[in-house]
Amino acid sequence: MERISTFANNTALMAQALKVQSQLAEKQMESASGDKSQDYKGVAQTASQIVSLESSLNRSMTYVDNGELVIGRIEIMQSSITSLIDLANNFKSDLTATLGGENASTVGINTIANSNLEEAAATINLQVGGRYLFAGSATDHPPVSVENPPYTAISSPSTAQDSYYSGNDDIASVQVNDNLNLEYGVAGSDTGFETLLRAMNISANASEDPMDQAAFEEAFELLNEAIDALLVVQTELTVAYNTTERALDDQVDYQLYAGNWLDDAKTADVGQTTLELSQLEAQLEASYSATTKLINLSLTDYI
Numbered sequence: 350m351e352r353i354s355t356f357a358n359n360t361a362l363m364a365q366a367l368k369v370q371s372q373l374a375e376k377q378m379e380s381a382s383g384d385k386s387q388d389y390k391g392v393a394q395t396a397s398q399i400v401s402l403e404s405s406l407n408r409s410m411t412y413v414d415n416g417e418l419v420i421g422r423i424e425i426m427q428s429s430i431t432s433l434i435d436l437a438n439n440f441k442s443d444l445t446a447t448l449g450g451e452n453a454s455t456v457g458i459n460t461i462a463n464s465n466l467e468e469a470a471a472t473i474n475l476q477v478g479g480r481y482l483f484a485g486s487a488t489d490h491p492p493v494s495v496e497n498p499p500y501t502a503i504s505s506p507s508t509a510q511d512s513y514y515s516g517n518d519d520i521a522s523v524q525v526n527d528n529l530n531l532e533y534g535v536a537g538s539d540t541g542f543e544t545l546l547r548a549m550n551i552s553a554n555a556s557e558d559p560m561d562q563a564a565f566e567e568a569f570e571l572l573n574e575a576i577d578a579l580l581v582v583q584t585e586l587t588v589a590y591n592t593t594e595r596a597l598d599d600q601v602d603y604q605l606y607a608g609n610w611l612d613d614a615k616t617a618d619v620g621q622t623t624l625e626l627s628q629l630e631a632q633l634e635a636s637y638s639a640t641t642k643l644i645n646l647s648l649t650d651y652i
Contacts, residue, residue: 366384399614406607412525416597419523422534423590423607426482429475430541430583435449437545440465444569453565454557462568463553470513470544473537480647483537484516490625492516492537495546502554503547506565507571513546514538517525525596535588541578 440462447458473483474491484492493513494500500513514537522532535541548571555564 359567402607402611406604406611408415408527409443409604409607413597413600413604415523416525416593416600419521419533420590420593420597422477422482422521423479423586423593425475426534427583427586427590429472429482430579430586432472433469433541433545434576434579434583436465436469437548437572437579440549440552441569441572444572446566447565448457448562448569449558451560452550452558453555453560458565459553459555459557462549466495466546466549469542469549471478473542477626481516483535483542485517485536490515493542493546495550497611500546503550505549505551505555505561505567507547507567508546509540509543510550511538511543514542523593525593529596531589531596533586533593538646539578539582541582544571544578548575555587566604586597 380534443456443458447453447456450456455460466633470493472495475482476491480606481489481490481492482488492515494515495513498512499515500510503510516537518536518538520532520536524530548568551564551571552568555561555568615635
């Protein structure tokens with residue numbers, strides 16, 4: 350009589366059932382979470398690409414955050430430069446009236462010039478988000494003081510005088526992508542600021558009666574120089590703004606591409622997952638059924 354042993358078969362069937370049960374649990378988790386895997390092991394073929402792209406995507410988001418902050422600063426600086434140009438043009442009109450008359454005191458040019466000097470200084474001392482934008486890297490204190498001292502009275506003929514400035518000449522920069530570190534902004538010692546303030550300083554201190562014709566004429570010419578220099582600054586700020594904006598647009602496009610790729614790499618296909626779940630459930634049911642039948646076998650059935 351031949352003996353039939355079911356132990357080996359039972360063991361194999363149980364092992365297969367446990368394997369299918371484990372696969373079923375993974376697919377159920379995949380279906381519930383919408384992710385192909387809860388760790389990188391489940392996406393081993395693309396794991397290194399996923400890690401690299403996630404790191405790159407995080408850098409891109411930082412670039413955009415910093416770039417948006419800088420664009421806001423540039424816009425405010427542009428507005429300030431426009432205000433200074435308007436101030437210079439208005440003061441030119443006051444000087445024109447002074448030079449066209451017999452006595453500067455009738456215009457009150459000293460008072461007007463002093464008021465404009467203080468307004469220009471306040472504009473250059475612009476503070477945004479706790480930092481002074483025209484102070485170079487010394488952003489924690491106002492860079493310009495037109496008090497006497499430090500900014501003593503200037504007589505004509507004059508030379509450049511930046512004793513009003515306590516900042517430095519460092520220009521701010523921002524990293525807008527992996528390869529571009531963009532400089533932006535202007536220091537308060539720039540020629541446009543210096544000549545503007547000097548024109549007003551001379552006009553605030555020149556003799557009104559008798560009128561110091563030469564001093565007011567020099568101030569007028571300095572205003573023209575200041576306006577030209579400030580227009581150059583305005584152009585440079587516009588270039589920095591546009592460059593930053595284009596770089597941010599590129600980063601946003603990249604984020605869209607990277608996000609879509611990561612979704613495809615990490616997100617489960619609902620239809621495919623549902624199909625695989627059904628197949629695994631059927632396999633597990635078949636394994637349990639076969640195991641049950643094998644357990645219920647009796648040796649007497651084969652005698």
